Amino acid sequence: MSARATRLGRSTAVLLSVLAVLGASAQSAGDAPSAAYASLAKLPDWSGWWGSGQAGPDELRMQPPPLKPAARDAARAAGPDADPLRYCRPMQFTGSNGGFTEAIEFLFTPGRVTVTNERGLLRRIYADGRAMPAAPDATNTGVSIGRWEGQTLVVETTGINPLASYGGVPIGKNVRITERMSLKDPGTLQIDVVTEAPDVLTQPDRRTRLYKRVAKTMANEITFCTEYDRSIEPGSGKQRFDLTPPADLPPPPPR
Amino acid sequence: MAISRCVSRAIVAALGCVAAGGALAHHSYAMFDAARTVTVTGTVAKLEWTNPHVFIWLYVPNAARDNGFDLYAFENGSPNVLLKRGWSKETFAVGEKLSIAYWPLTDGRTGGHLAVATRVDGSVIRAAGGPGGSVDASDAVAAPAAPAGKP
Numbered sequence: 367m368s369a370r371a372t373r374l375g376r377s378t379a380v381l382l383s384v385l386a387v388l389g390a391s392a393q394s395a396g397d398a399p400s401a402a403y404a405s406l407a408k409l410p411d412w413s414g415w416w417g418s419g420q421a422g423p424d425e426l427r428m429q430p431p432p433l434k435p436a437a438r439d440a441a442r443a444a445g446p447d448a449d450p451l452r453y454c455r456p457m458q459f460t461g462s463n464g465g466f467t468e469a470i471e472f473l474f475t476p477g478r479v480t481v482t483n484e485r486g487l488l489r490r491i492y493a494d495g496r497a498m499p500a501a502p503d504a505t506n507t508g509v510s511i512g513r514w515e516g517q518t519l520v521v522e523t524t525g526i527n528p529l530a531s532y533g534g535v536p537i538g539k540n541v542r543i544t545e546r547m548s549l550k551d552p553g554t555l556q557i558d559v560v561t562e563a564p565d566v567l568t569q570p571d572r573r574t575r576l577y578k579r580v581a582k583t584m585a586n587e588i589t590f591c592t593e594y595d596r597s598i599e600p601g602s603g604k605q606r607f608d609l610t611p612p613a614d615l616p617p618p619p620p621r
Numbered sequence: 622m623a624i625s626r627c628v629s630r631a632i633v634a635a636l637g638c639v640a641a642g643g644a645l646a647h648h649s650y651a652m653f654d655a656a657r658t659v660t661v662t663g664t665v666a667k668l669e670w671t672n673p674h675v676f677i678w679l680y681v682p683n684a685a686r687d688n689g690f691d692l693y694a695f696e697n698g699s700p701n702v703l704l705k706r707g708w709s710k711e712t713f714a715v716g717e718k719l720s721i722a723y724w725p726l727t728d729g730r731t732g733g734h735l736a737v738a739t740r741v742d743g744s745v746i747r748a749a750g751g752p753g754g755s756v757d758a759s760d761a762v763a764a765p766a767a768p769a770g771k772p
Contacts, residue, residue: 417705469701484701580705588699590673597648597674597696605648609694609732611678612667616715618680618690619664 402476409474410517410548416555416577417469429573431533437566441534454591457487458530459507459523461543461561462575468588469580479512479519484588491521498522506530508543518548528565538565553579653724653734655752660765661693662720670710673699677713677735679721695723695735698749702756706749713738713746720765724752736762742772 433441464470468483477494481487493512502509502525509525523543529536542562550556554576561571590598596608663681675697680690697703700710713719718741723733735748736759751758 588672588701592672594671595673596676596694605652607652607694607696607726607728607730607732609692609730611692611694612669615666615678615692618666618688619716621682621689 405476406474409514411552412472412474412549412555415469415471415580416464417580418464418575418577431561431571432568433533433535434566434568437533437535444534456506457483457485458527459487459489459543460526460530460532460537460541461545461559461571461573463487463489463557464577470577479521486587486589491519493519498524504528508541518546521545521547532561532563532566535566537563540564550576555579650724650734650750650752650754652726652728653752654727655724657725658722658736658762659725659733660720660722662718662765662768663690663693665713665715665717665719666692667715668710668713670700675700675703675708677721677738679719681731691731693721694732695721695748696733697735698756702749706747706756708746717741718768718770720768722762722765735759737764739765739767740772741768741770743767 463481464483464487468485468487470481470483470487473480473482477492479491479493481489481491487507489507489510491510491512493514495513496511498511499509504525504527506527508523508527510521510523512519512521514520521544523545524541526537526541526543528539528541531537540562544560544562546558548556555578557575557577559571559573559575561567561573563571594600596610597605599606661679661681663679666678666680667676669676669678677695677697679693679695681693682689683691698706700708703712720739722736722738724736725733734751736751737748738746740746745764747757747759749756749759
């Protein structure tokens with residue numbers, strides 16, 4: 367074998383080795399998402415929808431938040447009627463994922479948990495090891511960083527819109543909400559919530575909310591923002607009971 | 622004492638309206654007379670299956686009217702809440718006779734918030750929501766007698 371042939375053979379071998387390594391890398395990259403998704407199998411089964419009759423007014427009647435006197439006065443001034451200015455506002459997270467009527471669901475993807483509810487709440491909880499940003503922009507659902515402690519998801523949320531309503535008043539600045547979510551049993555999800563809102567609360571507000579797994583798929587949405595609302599005058603938010611009959615009513619039955 | 626209790630209730634009601642994520646922030650129940658329910662019997666004109674409230678329209682006989690009927694409207698919960706309580710958009714058929722117990726409008730118009738309906742065959746359908754705000758507020762209201770007619 368000539369020297370030239372030997373060099374060619376060595377070059378070919380090197381080239382094949384490089385291609386083999388590249389191929390292996392490409393294979394690894396191709397497998398990575400599958401492996402990441404496979405890791406979800408270690409997480410608890412929170413599939414389906416979860417309903418609560420508790421995370422709402424009944425709970426707050428039993429256990430009002432520890433509002434500071436000024437905040438309590440402001441809540442009193444607001445009165446029992448709904449605030450029309452809240453009409454058609456986007457969902458805001460101030461510690462409750464679902465309220466009076468809303469079932470919630472959890473979507474697991476690698477490094478992330480997404481929480482939604484029937485009214486369009488969308489919380490992105492990053493559970494990929496990233497740190498909480500030092501000064502997050504204020505948003506309606508804040509910035510949520512999660513971590514798994516065994517089968518319990520621990521979530522810290524900051525960066526909440528200071529004007530978001532809590533206990534009938536704007537929640538204020540420097541809010542931190544800590545949630546611990548875990549299955550109490552296969553059909554019951556327990557969320558322990560601690561809300562720190564130093565502008566309006568005398569002390570952290572601690573609550574335990576229980577959600578029951580809903581057997582049926584919840585296909586419907588609930589929204590107040592419809593093209594025609596008999597209860598609220600669009601634009602002004604003024605309350606009403608509009609008795610204008612539907613256009614397609616059949617005639618009355620024969621007398 | 623009575624006043625402070627009233628104020629306390631007002632505060633709690635305000636908290637309930639807002640801290641529940643806005644679920645009750647749609648409107649108050651002040652437009653309905655929470656102290657009493659009224660019963661009427663009539664024929665279903667329409668089941669309006671819409672957000673944020675389902676409405677039931679009922680033709681109720683009234684000989685004093687030119688056409689012989691009053692048209693009543695009954696507010697109810699939202700479709701998703703009613704689905705959880707066993708309703709569907711086909712729960713009531715047009716032309717079906719019903720007796721309905723409801724919390725009347727305080728302004729005297731022909732309507733209110735549905736509490737409970739009874740069919741000709743005696744079966745009972747309970748609404749969602751009502752004065753007080755809880756989903757199952759209608760559970761405390763007695764079902765009216767079944768309307769006359771053949772099931």
